[in-house]
Amino acid sequence: MKKAILITGTPGTGKSTIAQMFQKEGFTVIDVGKYAKEHSLFDYYDEERDTYVVDDDLITEAMIELVEKNDSSLPLILDGHVVELPPLFLTHCIVLRCSIRLLRQRLVERDYMSSKVDENVQAEIMEVILSDMLELYGPENVSVVYTDSAVDESFSDVLSKVKKYLDDI
Ligand SMILES: Nc1ncnc2c1ncn2[C@@H]1O[C@H](COP(=O)(O)OP(=O)(O)OP(=O)(O)O)[C@@H](O)[C@H]1O
Ligand SMILES: [Mg+2]
Numbered sequence: 001m002k003k004a005i006l007i008t009g010t011p012g013t014g015k016s017t018i019a020q021m022f023q024k025e026g027f028t029v030i031d032v033g034k035y036a037k038e039h040s041l042f043d044y045y046d047e048e049r050d051t052y053v054v055d056d057d058l059i060t061e062a063m064i065e066l067v068e069k070n071d072s073s074l075p076l077i078l079d080g081h082v083v084e085l086p087p088l089f090l091t092h093c094i095v096l097r098c099s100i101r102l103l104r105q106r107l108v109e110r111d112y113m114s115s116k117v118d119e120n121v122q123a124e125i126m127e128v129i130l131s132d133m134l135e136l137y138g139p140e141n142v143s144v145v146y147t148d149s150a151v152d153e154s155f156s157d158v159l160s161k162v163k164k165y166l167d168d169i
Helices: 015-024 032-038 056-069 100-109 114-125 128-137 151-165
Strands: 004-009 029-031 042-046 051-054 076-079 090-097 142-146
Touching (some): 004 015, 004 128, 004 151, 015 029, 015 076, 015 090, 029 032, 032 051, 032 056, 051 056, 056 076, 090 128, 100 114, 114 128
Parallel strands (some): 029 076, 090 142
Antiparallel strands (some): 042 051
């Protein structure tokens, strides 16, 4: 299937955790950030923010290529931040969210420096990723799932949002 499900959201909302559940169900999962790192698709390393800044054009090109090559009957799962996939290649975009208190707790537990915790918490409060995705793909192609509950429950919430595209499983 030449399509992908995009799982996105602020760091710590649970993208990779949910993506791993899809992997267990037989989906191929691409961790977009990890892929960018492995293939040097970065613009630069921002020391102050302790983060790699991806080259959006290169990463988009690479993801489109992977989607075009996907010969599974299931869509690819793209686990990552902003990927500007042409709508034609998108099955559905899931934006994971999480209560601010819990998000802060998850990020602190990762030993992020406090400026990085604050930056991500602020991004979640401002709904940066959600508004980007709504603008990019339109409300009919974007769903929000909160990950405050147990992982199994969040996964089944995500599955129920994409189920209509997944008649085969
Ligand atoms: N319902 C839930 N769904 C997803 N993750 C959960 C849930 N409840 C608790 N968690 C925990 O929250 C953390 C989420 O981390 P995870 O690495 O999946 O986030 P991420 O969005 O992939 O972050 P990053 O953008 O940095 O890659 C994990 O420690 C996970 O166990
Ligand atoms: Mg992740």
